[in-house]
Amino acid sequence: MQDEEIKNERARWEQETLKKAVERYPEREEQFTTYSGIPIKQIYTPEDVEGINYTEDIGFPGEYPYTRGIQATMYRGRLWTMRQLVGFNSIEETKARQQEFLDQGVISVAISSGSCFGGVYDSDDPLMEGLLGQGTTVARDTLQDTRDTMEGFDLEQVSVNFPGGQPTAVIDLAKFLVVAEEHGTPFNLLRGTLQNDTLSMFISNHYYEFPVKHAMRLMVDIIKYSCENLPQFNPISISPQHQREAGATAVQEVAISFCNAISYVQACIDAGMDVDTFAPRFSWNFGVYMDLFEEAAKFRAARRVWARIMKERFGAKNPRSWMLRVHAQTSGSALMAPQPENNIMRVTIQALAAVLGGVNSLHTDGFDEPLAIPTERAARLAIRTQQIIAHESGAAKVVDPLAGSYYVESLTNQIEEEVSDFIKKVDDMGGAETAVENGFFQQEIARSAYAHQMAVERKERIIVGVNDFKVEQDYPVEVFEADQEAGRKHLEKLRRIKEDRDKDQLRQSLEKLKGAAGGDENLVPYTMEAVKAMTTTGEIIEALREVFGTYTKPATF
Numbered sequence: 074m075q076d077e078e079i080k081n082e083r084a085r086w087e088q089e090t091l092k093k094a095v096e097r098y099p100e101r102e103e104q105f106t107t108y109s110g111i112p113i114k115q116i117y118t119p120e121d122v123e124g125i126n127y128t129e130d131i132g133f134p135g136e137y138p139y140t141r142g143i144q145a146t147m148y149r150g151r152l153w154t155m156r157q158l159v160g161f162n163s164i165e166e167t168k169a170r171q172q173e174f175l176d177q178g179v180i181s182v183a184i185s186s187g188s189c190f191g192g193v194y195d196s197d198d199p200l201m202e203g204l205l206g207q208g209t210t211v212a213r214d215t216l217q218d219t220r221d222t223m224e225g226f227d228l229e230q231v232s233v234n235f236p237g238g239q240p241t242a243v244i245d246l247a248k249f250l251v252v253a254e255e256h257g258t259p260f261n262l263l264r265g266t267l268q269n270d271t272l273s274m275f276i277s278n279h280y281y282e283f284p285v286k287h288a289m290r291l292m293v294d295i296i297k298y299s300c301e302n303l304p305q306f307n308p309i310s311i312s313p314q315h316q317r318e319a320g321a322t323a324v325q326e327v328a329i330s331f332c333n334a335i336s337y338v339q340a341c342i343d344a345g346m347d348v349d350t351f352a353p354r355f356s357w358n359f360g361v362y363m364d365l366f367e368e369a370a371k372f373r374a375a376r377r378v379w380a381r382i383m384k385e386r387f388g389a390k391n392p393r394s395w396m397l398r399v400h401a402q403t404s405g406s407a408l409m410a411p412q413p414e415n416n417i418m419r420v421t422i423q424a425l426a427a428v429l430g431g432v433n434s435l436h437t438d439g440f441d442e443p444l445a446i447p448t449e450r451a452a453r454l455a456i457r458t459q460q461i462i463a464h465e466s467g468a469a470k471v472v473d474p475l476a477g478s479y480y481v482e483s484l485t486n487q488i489e490e491e492v493s494d495f496i497k498k499v500d501d502m503g504g505a506e507t508a509v510e511n512g513f514f515q516q517e518i519a520r521s522a523y524a525h526q527m528a529v530e531r532k533e534r535i536i537v538g539v540n541d542f543k544v545e546q547d548y549p550v551e552v553f554e555a556d557q558e559a560g561r562k563h564l565e566k567l568r569r570i571k572e573d574r575d576k577d578q579l580r581q582s583l584e585k586l587k588g589a590a591g592g593d594e595n596l597v598p599y600t601m602e603a604v605k606a607m608t609t610t611g612e613i614i615e616a617l618r619e620v621f622g623t624y625t626k627p628a629t630f
Contacts (some may be wrong), residue, residue, distance in 0.1 A: 079119055091115070107367040108525075109322035111487050117479035125482060130377070134431075134472045138380040140373050140485070141473035142431040143396040148469035154434035155459050156234065156400065157452065193241060193282055195611035197564055214567050214611070216604045219248040220255070228258040233265035236358075238312070240282045240617070242269040243291050244610050246299075246308075247600035266307040266356055266400075269295050272333040272505055273312050275624070276514045277319035282614060285506050287621035291596060292337065293344050298597040300351050307356045309337065310400065316514075317360030318406045320522020323371045324488055326360060328495035329505075329514050331378065335496070336505040338387055348387050352394035359401045359432070361423040367488075368423070370481050372399060372430030373473070374488035401427040402436040408443045412538035413550050416440035421458050428468050429475055435459055445552040567609075574607040582606040583616045590620040 105113040114121070125131065132138060135145030144150065194200050196212045213219050226233070235245045246267055253263055271292040274280045281288065292309065299308035313321075313330035321329065334355065341351050359375070361368050380395040389395060403423040408416040417440045424437050437455040439447025447455065463469050475481040499508050508514050528534040535541045582603040589599045603613055 076120065076123060083118060083120070107323070107484070108362055108364045109324045109367060109488075109491075110524075111324075111367070111484065111491075117483055119479065121479050121483040122486075125486065130486075131476065131482070137384070137392065137395055139376040139396055141476055143376065143398065143433070145472075147431060147472040148428070148463070149472065152463050152469060153428065153432055153459075154232075154400075155456065156434050156436045157456060193280070193611065193614045195567070195609045196560075197567055198611060212563055213248070214609045215570055215607050216248050216251055217566070217570055217607065219252050223249075223252050223256075226256075228253055228256055229262045231264075234310075235265070235267050238268045238274045238278065238280065239271045239288045239291055240274075240280075240614060241610060242267055243295055243596060243600050244604065244613055246295055247597060247604045250597075251601055251604055260302050261304050263303055264305045266310045267295065267299075268312060268358070269309040270312045270315070270333070270358075272336065272509050273315040273330075275509045276329065276333075277315040277321075277518060281624045282618060283621040284624050285510060287617075288624075289336075289340055289506070293340050294595045294597055296337075296341055296351050296354070297344060297346060298595055300346065300354065307354050308351075309354070310356045310358050311337070312358040314358050314360035314402050316518060317362065317404065319518050320406075320525065321518045322521050323362065323364070323367050324491045324495065325517060325521060327371060327375045327378070327488070328492040328499075329517075330357070331375075331382065331492065332496055332499045332505040332508065332514075334379075335382065335386070338383075339504075342387075348383075348389045349391040349394050352383060352387075352389055353391060353396070356398045356400060359399055360404050361401050361427045362404045363407050363419060363422060365422055365426045365429075366475075366481055367484060368426035369430040369475055370484040370488055372401075372427070372432060373475075373481075374485045374492065375399070376431075377485075378489055378492050399432045400434040400436070401430075401432040403427075403438045405438055405442050408438060408440070409536060409539050410443040412544065412547055413440055413444060414548075415538050416443070417454065417458075420455060421462075424458055424462055425466070425468060428462055431473060441550055441552060444550065445554070448551055448553050450551070570607055571609075578606040579608055579612075582608060583612065586613065587616050587620050590617055 107113060130138070131140045133145070134141040134147055135143065195214045197214075213222060223233070233249065235242070235249070237245055249263075249265070250260065253260065269292055271288045272285070274288070275285065283291075296308045299306050311330050311334050313326040316329050317323075317326040337355075338348065338352065342348060359372070376397045376399075379397040383389040383395045387394075403420050407419055407423070409419075416438075420437050420440060424435060427435050437458050439451030439455050441447055441451045468474065499505060499513070502508060502511075502513065505514075525534070529536055529540055532540055538544070582599075582605070586596070586599045586603050589596055600613065603616075
């Protein structure tokens with residue numbers, strides 16, 4: 074059907090069919106938009122996708138611009154990797170849950186980086202009093218804690234992922250490498266991912282210690298060391314999810330993280346690295362929110378935008394440098410404490426959106442996460458959600474099943490356009506580092522979070538069980554309770570380690586680390602020497618703070 078004929082048919086439909094329906098059932102007064110505020114029409118037709126060039130904008134899976142996925146067969150050849158974040162204040166509990174996940178078919182385990190506050194404080198720090206074990210974390214103050222956590226791991230078979238970012242990422246890597254040495258595992262066989270997303274710590278997590286330029290230096294050191302020594306390890310996982318959980322829209326989530334990534338790529342190039350040596354090692358950790366179609370379109374648009382950035386802006390020639398390798402995590406901020414069982418449906422919708430969008434790995438939250446660390450039952454149900462989608466829903470049987478939908482293709486285009494406009498705006502102000510230092514990203518996210526909350530309070534956006542469909546009393550739900558005795562035992566272990574370690578070796582390793590930090594040597598080997606001396610995370614951070622100084626948050630936010 075030709076464009077003019079479609080327009081005439083649409084005009085006829087509006088007069089003969091739509092008008093009668095609207096007179097009988099008037100549309101609701103609210104404005105129909107996606108969660109990002111993109112207006113949603115009544116219907117979508119070929120008119121809405123007439124500007125799309127199939128080969129240039131959509132193409133085929135496994136080929137540039139990767140709109141339809143980075144693998145030709147996607148889930149028909151291999152299902153997405155199923156991951157679960159694991160951590161308690163007890164290493165024994167953590168290991169038991171890790172093993173259960175592995176037994177349940179989860180082939181990748183994530184290990185948290187510290188107790189809280191970004192892991193920069195030791196468990197015996199006064200600021201940590203009463204907080205040990207209160208999050209999805211396992212305290213790993215010293216090398217011994219990492220040894221205990223990884224005891225029994227076959228590091229040649231298990232992919233280990235460290236969600237912590239800077240400033241502790243370099244310490245996480247150092248401990249992991251020392252344990253691998255002790256296990257006799259060659260570095261070239263190690264597999265895993267280090268978050269190492271420096272600017273996100275400033276934007277949304279607010280876990281920062283050092284000024285931006287020094288934090289960026291640590292990030293580059295890790296990438297460079299990994300490219301030279303760890304061929305199967307991903308030295309950075311950029312985390313748009315952090316921005317999303319802080320209140321960013323889907324568009325802002327993609328755009329801010331891409332601005333950060335552009336800074337990372339440029340920093341590595343400025344350090345003398347060839348783009349095609351490190352760009353294929355970039356991985357990503359996106360959030361997944363509740364708008365099924367917007368989230369699926371977000372992943373499609375993000376792959377296309379990133380491919381074009383790498384090919385056109387940075388001149389990358391290796392197709393793997395153009396690929397956006399996506400891990401996704403369902404949204405904890407979208408889960409609600411009232412009627413927590415409703416979160417089972419929320420997680421299912423989010424997980425399905427991620428699969429329809431073609432992610433490469435996925436973490437699903439427990440339905441009880443607004444209340445506490447997930448119980449064993451809730452964690453198992455979260456895994457089962459992925460497995461049912463994989464094996465029973467049919468969503469994994471075809472590549473990019475939403476392709477060709479007038480709505481989804483139009484939405485993919487709109488997200489791409491808005492992301493590109495946002496990136497240009499940040500480029501014009503001097504790039505991501507400038508945008509972080511002047512508080513631009515933080516202000517944009519705060520505005521979006523406020524707008525969302527106001528829409529909920531005005532009931533323009535319904536959250537079932539929260540601002541509508543409420544009940545007077547929820548059924549009781551079993552919640553996880555932290556083992557306070559385990560926390561006490563951990564503190565006692567830390568005290569003994571501090572007493573028994575070689576004080577001269579400790580002092581010398583920290584002096585060498587500070588000396589290297591004051592120059593331009595790679596800090597990974599020096600950090601490895603420090604952790605071998607049983608230096609704590611907090612002591613390493615303090616030593617670097619003496620050289621780098623401390624970040625001061627701008628007064629604009």
